[in-house]
Amino acid sequence: MAAYVELEDLKRSLELAGESYADEDLTLAISAASSAIEAQTNRTFSVEGADATREYVASRRGSLELGDMAAVSGVAVDRFGDGTWTSLTEGEDFDLLPYNYATDEQPVEAIQLRQSGAIPSFEPYCYYGLSDVQTSRWPVVRVTGRFGWAQVPDPIIAATKILATRLVKRVREAPFGVAGMGADGVAVRIANGDPDVAMLVGPYTRRRLLS
Secondary structure (H helix, E strand, C coil): CCCCCCHHHHHHHCCCCCCCCCHHHHHHHHHHHHHHHHHHHCCCCCECCCCEEEEEECCCCCEEEEEEEEEEEEEEEECCCCCCCEEECECCCEEEECCCCCCCCCCEEEEEECCCCCCCCCCCEEEECCCCCEEEECCEEEEEEEEECCCCCHHHHHHHHHHHHHHHHHHHHCCCCEEEECCCCCEEECCCCCHHHHHHHHHHCCCCCCC
16 A cells, blocks of 8 residues: 655644654554545555556456556457457557546546457357356456556645544544533534545546446
8 A cells, every 4th residue: 555645744744844753653644544545535546667467357348447557558358268369559449548538647547449449349258168068258358557647646645644634633632532622611523524635535536437
């Protein structure tokens, strides 16, 4: 799991630069906040520098979800499970989704096949198993490129910092959820949710793509 805020950055925001007495709590808060952001958005925002190759079993006829990729450099398909790979060309055989990912500074999330391409559909093929029973199997797709994000989005960094600050204050100042006493002597409690965090991460929440 990636940490979306640097310890020193959070310390500067909390006016703790040069101090170390709260480092353990701050580090734990950053880790917990980063995990919470990932759980809420159903994705990770890690930045991976080197290209890698991964294989997927297609489960839809028209598209294949990849997770997040900063760049795609190669796509090939083994249609019949015999080790024969057909290379596909972007713009001729498939498109990358979302269509405006580069302009919107978003990662590539899926491949959409073109009907006029070399492989118009990830159609499952049939074979006879050891018991001579006909079985269907989906093609395998090999994707090469840089996985993850080109950089962590600023709203994700801001949301992590807000949540980490809230968590560390809860640990150090309000262990029972009490942030202090109001003017009338009534305890002021920390709210269960944070609308600012929800607003910041909302546009980055993964939604299931349709084939």
